[in-house]
Amino acid sequence: MTQQKNRIIGPVLRNIVKIRDVRKNAEKLGERTFEQAQIANVFLSGIADFYLFMWRTTREAFSRDFEFREFFRQCYLIGYKTVPLISVTGLIIGLVLTIQLRPALADFGAVSMLPGMVAQSIIREMGPVITGLICAGRVGSGMGAELGSMKVSEQIDAMEVSSTNPMRFLVVTRVLAATLMIPILVLYADALGILGSWAGANIKGDVTFVLFFSQAFSAIDFLDLFPAIIKTFFFGAAIGFVGCYKGYTAGRGTESVGKAANSAVVLSSLLVIIIDLVAVQITDML
Amino acid sequence: MKAMNGILVNEVVTTPKQVVEIENLSIGFEKEKVLDDLSLKLFNGENLVVLGQSGSGKSVLIKCIVRLLAPDAGTIKVFGENVNELSRNGLAELRKKIGFLFQSGALYDSMTIRENLEFPLKRIRKELTKREINEKVEEALGNVGLADTSDKMPSQLSGGMRKRVSLARTVVVDPLIMLYDEPTTGLDPLTSDEISELINEVKKKYKTSSLIITHDIECARATADRIIMLQNGEVYLEGKLEDFEKSPDVFIKSFFK
Structure with a gap:
């Protein structure tokens, strides 16, 4: 009876552990992707800021005074x-x-x-x-x-x-x-x-x-x-x-x-x- | 009101009239609220002292008045004009009527003391001749007791002297409203007293309305017509100096000890 139970529960537990590992890996991947996205965001917003700064300077260069x-x-x-x-x-x-x-x-x-x-x-x-x-x-x-x-x-x-x-x-x-x-x-x-x-x-x-x-x-x-x-x-x-x-x-x-x-x-x-x-x-x- | 340099200059008026009116002002940085639903009025010809601990949002408050910072919510009216709705030119015109004494003095390092004073004069009072500019500079420096420093660089002056020169630079353009950001911070008690006296002299001589941000009780005692105490970005108590000194509140007592 116990052997029969083990035969059924064993694979189920192994599958649960596998699912947990997959979930953990997915979470890690998600975190890394988020970090990379944040770095990209900082980089791209820096370029946009610099572009706006150049535009503002150019505009001011042609103003009076x-x-x-x-x-x-x-x-x-x-x-x-x-x-x-x-x-x-x-x-x-x-x-x-x-x-x-x-x-x-x-x-x-x-x-x-x-x-x-x-x-x-x-x-x-x-x-x-x-x-x-x-x-x-x-x-x-x-x-x-x-x-x-x-x-x-x-x-x-x-x-x-x-x-x-x-x-x-x-x-x-x-x-x-x-x-x-x-x-x-x-x-x-x-x-x-x-x-x-x-x-x-x-x-x-x-x-x-x-x-x-x-x-x-x-x-x-x-x-x-x-x-x-x-x-x-x-x-x-x-x-x-x-x-x-x-x-x-x-x-x-x-x-x-x-x-x-x-x-x-x-x-x-x-x-x-x-x-x-x-x-x-x-x-x-x- | 009388006209001067195309700007209306205040005379002493008998009925108090608000020159700055702030309603429900809120501002925060990175999810942290600095000022929360703050309302206050500055009346014509008065010295209003805003007291509070470091980080209570005092400096943020006066930076919002001249739109160096934009609030998240609320309105700020200066001479009845909503500061946040003004165009660039409108804001520049309004700023001509406001003098701002920065905590650090903010003297321009690359200019002599004379050039520091001439800088705003040449831009705000464009109608003045070279001779008149010279006279105004000499007068302003004389008023703060530093007439002989005009050819020096800011780095050659002590902290107290720099503060006084900065005050001279602020008042040289005859502002109607003075905003003082921690005018006595980092100064010894004697120099602090001198600065407090100068604030009172500026009020008398230039007929200004002043908002003084400080955590220096002695400065508040010497200059305040009215006091507002801030805590956690909100008005904690508002009243005359006596109200604060007689207050049984533990927080107020700890401040006025």
Whole structure:
């Protein structure tokens, strides 16, 4: 009798245990799906927020009462104050490129091509990208930290209650200044890079300034310079938008200032690389 | 009422008239109610002190008045205009009549003290000449006893001095209503007394109506014409200073000890 009972109840119990396991696994799967959905939600709403922020900034840029004084101040801070860093970097890039390229070209007996090759690589790629990344670090983090600390210390609120539009005063001026100044800095870095290259060429050789520069510029045409300059406007806009967005939307605690500065650097550097990739693809199609 | 800068400036009136009227205000953050069905009125020419513990929703209340925060329910009327229904331009016009002293002072770090005062003046009182702006800045700084600091940066000033400069920046545009968010927090007793005195002087000199948010009893004693005590986002008690000091309520007693 007991054996008969066991024979019937045994499989039933085993099935109940199996059903429980299936239910537990389904619950775990549900929880994981919910977590992933929440992460996706945060990510997508972040993109939507950023898009709205860019839209609002663009709209404010075309409104009346443009803050010229603040715009010129930002041009000075972003442009002039970054000049020493860009000068050193530009010179070193040119110098290092020349020193490293020279032996390779010498193997093929093509040292005469050195000025043209260095000029092309600096103008098309090295100058814009290195300047973009340096500005992402210096300008992007500066904007993130400055606006973040203004948010934490209620300065943005103070501006708003004194009937000043903080988007127009703080964001529009910074984004436009970055968009305008970074291409100028890139041109300056390019010029210094070629100058550094001339200095590098003279370490193991003797090339006159005029000969070096005429060879360098003869290798450059419109399609080298134009797309490279156009993409730097996008670098500037991306750095300005990201830096301001991260600072403007920082949380209320002091910890959020550091986070804003950090994420501004990371995201704007990443955007510089992505914009460069897209620009290279478009240039290739031309 | 008399006209000044296109804005109606209040004279001393004999009959009290409400300049701010809040009805059934509710606001919460992430399911937690901060203010619950709160109603209050600020009358012309009075100093109304709102007392309460930290987290009782005092700062949220005045941020709702200038629409730095949007309430979940209820109406806020300032000079009869519903703040939450105003257009962007309408809100900007209304904010010109309101001075807001922030808890942290909120001086602009990148500007000198003079530039800090000029900033709202140039935007709100656009009709003023450069000379008039200079005079107003000097006068406002002189009123808070800091005439010699105009070329300094905010970081060069002490906490009390920054609060006073912030007060000067707020009153320099001749507001009709003053909102003080914890004006004496983080200051020593002597400086706190100075700030309380300045609040009273501002009321006399600029004929303002003031809403003072604080948990500093000494500041409340020195400045209040009327007091409202908040607890858990609701009005716990409303009355004159004497009503609070004579109250047998344990919570009120613990506050006024």
